[in-house]
Amino acid sequence: MKPINVGLLGIGTVGGGTWTVLNRNEEEITRRAGRPIRISHVADRNLEHARTLTGGKAKVTDDAYAVVNDPEVDIVVELIGGYTVAKDLVLKAIENGKHVVTANKALLAVHGNEIFAAAQQKGVMVAFEAAVAGGIPIIKALREGLSANRIQWLAGIINGTTNFILSEMRDKGLAFAEVLAEAQRLGYAEADPTFDIEGVDAAHKATLMASIAFGIPVQFDRCHIEGISKLDAADIKYAEELGYRIKLLGIAKRKEAGVELRVHPTLIPSKRLIANVEGAMNAVLVWGDAVGATLYYGKGAGAEPTASAVIADLVDVTRLHTADPLNRVPHLAFQPDQLSDLPILSMDEVETAYYLRLSAADKPGVLADITRILADLSISIDAMMQKEPAEGESQTDVVILSHVAREKDVNAAIARIEALSSISGKVTRIRMEALNG
Numbered sequence: 001m002k003p004i005n006v007g008l009l010g011i012g013t014v015g016g017g018t019w020t021v022l023n024r025n026e027e028e029i030t031r032r033a034g035r036p037i038r039i040s041h042v043a044d045r046n047l048e049h050a051r052t053l054t055g056g057k058a059k060v061t062d063d064a065y066a067v068v069n070d071p072e073v074d075i076v077v078e079l080i081g082g083y084t085v086a087k088d089l090v091l092k093a094i095e096n097g098k099h100v101v102t103a104n105k106a107l108l109a110v111h112g113n114e115i116f117a118a119a120q121q122k123g124v125m126v127a128f129e130a131a132v133a134g135g136i137p138i139i140k141a142l143r144e145g146l147s148a149n150r151i152q153w154l155a156g157i158i159n160g161t162t163n164f165i166l167s168e169m170r171d172k173g174l175a176f177a178e179v180l181a182e183a184q185r186l187g188y189a190e191a192d193p194t195f196d197i198e199g200v201d202a203a204h205k206a207t208l209m210a211s212i213a214f215g216i217p218v219q220f221d222r223c224h225i226e227g228i229s230k231l232d233a234a235d236i237k238y239a240e241e242l243g244y245r246i247k248l249l250g251i252a253k254r255k256e257a258g259v260e261l262r263v264h265p266t267l268i269p270s271k272r273l274i275a276n277v278e279g280a281m282n283a284v285l286v287w288g289d290a291v292g293a294t295l296y297y298g299k300g301a302g303a304e305p306t307a308s309a310v311i312a313d314l315v316d317v318t319r320l321h322t323a324d325p326l327n328r329v330p331h332l333a334f335q336p337d338q339l340s341d342l343p344i345l346s347m348d349e350v351e352t353a354y355y356l357r358l359s360a361a362d363k364p365g366v367l368a369d370i371t372r373i374l375a376d377l378s379i380s381i382d383a384m385m386q387k388e389p390a391e392g393e394s395q396t397d398v399v400i401l402s403h404v405a406r407e408k409d410v411n412a413a414i415a416r417i418e419a420l421s422s423i424s425g426k427v428t429r430i431r432m433e434a435l436n437g
Helices: 013-024 026-033 047-054 064-068 085-095 105-122 138-145 160-172 176-186 200-214 233-241 303-320 366-376 407-418
Strands: 004-009 037-043 059-061 075-078 099-102 151-157 244-254 259-269 281-288 292-299 351-361 381-386 395-402 423-432
Touching: 004 013, 004 064, 004 085, 004 303, 013 026, 013 037, 013 047, 013 303, 026 037, 026 303, 037 047, 037 064, 037 303, 047 059, 059 064, 064 085, 075 085, 075 303, 085 099, 085 105, 099 105, 099 303, 105 200, 138 151, 138 200, 138 281, 138 292, 151 200, 160 176, 160 233, 160 244, 160 281, 200 244, 200 259, 233 244, 233 351, 233 395, 233 423, 351 366, 351 407, 366 381, 366 395, 366 407, 395 423, 407 423
Parallel strands: 004 037, 004 075, 037 059, 075 099, 259 423
Antiparallel strands: 151 244, 151 281, 244 259, 281 292, 351 395, 351 423, 381 395
């Protein structure tokens, strides 16, 4: 049978992994897809590298538009990244009637609605398993495997860099800056790690998962984002003493009034499986009304794990290449005309439990003042821990764990607590999730 021809945009880490795995497992992949899948045209700025890797088995160019305009190419794989050139190339490929496979979570989180609408109009597919959690098939699980369920919430460790940093801070008691430098030395963190450590990368992925889970348009601009750069090693230590671990989570929850969509450091009970995901690994926990909790774990980055997801999409597109577009799995799991207008809630309306750490004067009446403020705002205390002041110090750390409260009430309480003369500096606030359904 005639092979499906693939045009590859970018043959760097993931593109090189895709070329390698597709050739190494060619027989197996052909048996699964029903016809051969071959990369026939490659675009990359480094022509020498591209020619060396492909060994003359594909056309090589430094002009990506030559690939998306090649009439012989059936599927375009976009592995360039970014918002600008990648968007133009993807839209041009769609305009030319080509299916698209991409690992570009940033592009889809920001411009996904436009891209999916263009693909729908043209009758082509945009597949993006590799955009979220590398080799973990979480997009397929949400779109297909859990389609019988009303998904209530999901929570994911979906950035390996930040998980590596938090694991090292906990294991070695080191400060954030020290561990970040080590992560950069080992290649886990970029030279400019902002997207990772400030939670933007995780927010791109959480936005896509939320859209598929709840059947809502992609709304990255509504996602609340906090990173880990301000985390103190003391909080990781105190959390451990209280039976919790801190992870950067992407969280999406269905509520009556709308959807919570947020990325931030989170205390999780240490007995939860997801709390024990260490190093650069990823994991996503999904709760469906019929199935309960399901956990997806694996490598969230790297050449071959991400290539695994890219090629799985290539196999899916090849199988459905000639299928009636109306009978394909919709991009966001729900039929395009059935997407919900359920709003993304503001952070003020979010309800969760809280960890509060404050530096308080070691004298009578201080705790009474704090508990009175919390009670006035209907915030009940689950646990409290007061540390011994250091020798010669008059201030001591007090840690409070609350029951579930509304964010705007906690903000008001923090403002009033910080205004007390007995409190020094700012109150540290970290949200807590039980993740027990």
